[in-house]
Amino acid sequence: MEDGALSLLEVRGLSKRFGGLLAVEGLDLTVADGEMVGLIGPNGAGKTTVFNLLSGFLAPDAGEIRFRERRLGGLKPHDICRLGLARTFQIVRPFARLSVLDNVKVAALARHPAMADALAAARAVLERVALVDRASELASSLTLADRKRLELARALATEPTLLLLDEVMAGLNATEIEAMVRLIGAINAGGISVLLIEHNMRAVMSLSHRIIVLSFGEKIAEGTPRAVATDRRVIEAYLGDEYVHPAAH
Numbered sequence: 001m002e003d004g005a006l007s008l009l010e011v012r013g014l015s016k017r018f019g020g021l022l023a024v025e026g027l028d029l030t031v032a033d034g035e036m037v038g039l040i041g042p043n044g045a046g047k048t049t050v051f052n053l054l055s056g057f058l059a060p061d062a063g064e065i066r067f068r069e070r071r072l073g074g075l076k077p078h079d080i081c082r083l084g085l086a087r088t089f090q091i092v093r094p095f096a097r098l099s100v101l102d103n104v105k106v107a108a109l110a111r112h113p114a115m116a117d118a119l120a121a122a123r124a125v126l127e128r129v130a131l132v133d134r135a136s137e138l139a140s141s142l143t144l145a146d147r148k149r150l151e152l153a154r155a156l157a158t159e160p161t162l163l164l165l166d167e168v169m170a171g172l173n174a175t176e177i178e179a180m181v182r183l184i185g186a187i188n189a190g191g192i193s194v195l196l197i198e199h200n201m202r203a204v205m206s207l208s209h210r211i212i213v214l215s216f217g218e219k220i221a222e223g224t225p226r227a228v229a230t231d232r233r234v235i236e237a238y239l240g241d242e243y244v245h246p247a248a249h
């Protein structure tokens with residue numbers, strides 16, 4: 001994104017320690033209005049911890065998070081969601097004994113307190129993620145691919161400005177990944193900014209405008225997918241020699 005573009009999310013010096021482990025250290029991160037940013041790095045690099053900090057599930061030890069020019073310090077997850085910052089969970093956690101529709105309706109109630117409105121909004125979201133055929137099934141009966149879509153639907157139903165997606169493609173087959181890439185692309189094209197944690201390199205590289213690479217809690221690179229994919233430090237810390245960016249030939 002060009003300098004001067006409006007920053008939706010501005011994070012400065014974010015740090016989180018678990019006992020002796022520095023899970024996130026001095027992280028600066030921005031997401032501009034309309035942008036899709038990839039957050040990648042090895043297992044245990046601190047990616048999910050960043051999401052937990054941004055969404056208010058964990059309190060930072062240091063640093064500042066500004067979302068739409070508001071400081072999020074001290075706000076609860078529910079308040080942050082209401083401001084327009086929604087996240088999915090790496091381990092999906094729907095209400096297993098509720099139907100797909102009811103799961104999404106519960107999320108939609110955050111914006112539409114009247115039940116009939118929440119129901120209509122939930123149906124519209126299920127259409128959008130192509131889950132409407134499963135609306136009356138129990139969440140527990142869904143395949144992994146559909147549970148990932150439901151997780152996305154629940155986040156979308158809160159009508160976010162910024163969506164944090166934590167490995168929504170993990171465990172999916174190639175066809176399912178392709179469909180998810182299209183869906184996320186369409187969501188972003190519809191005006192929702194996205195911060196995307198993803199281990200599938202083809203997917204994250206093709207979707208992201210910009211990529212941030214974490215390793216042991218620290219940002220080791222940031223730039224276009226092409227620049228990051230050819231960065232020596234990133235190859236050594238994470239990519240290995242297996243991933244070759246299409247534009248790097």
Ligand SMILES: Nc1ncnc2c1ncn2[C@@H]1O[C@H](COP(=O)(O)OP(=O)(O)OP(=O)(O)O)[C@@H](O)[C@H]1O
Nearest residue numbers: 018021023041042043044045046047048049050090
């Ligand atoms: N609540 C917690 N208490 C203690 N340690 C934690 C906690 N959450 C995360 N950690 C540790 O912090 C480090 C970063 O974990 P995190 O889950 O953020 O990594 P990640 O980048 O999301 O990894 P992955 O790609 O495997 O999902 C890891 O060493 C992890 O074991």
Ligand SMILES: [Mg+2]
Nearest residue numbers: 047048049090
């Ligand atoms: Mg994680």
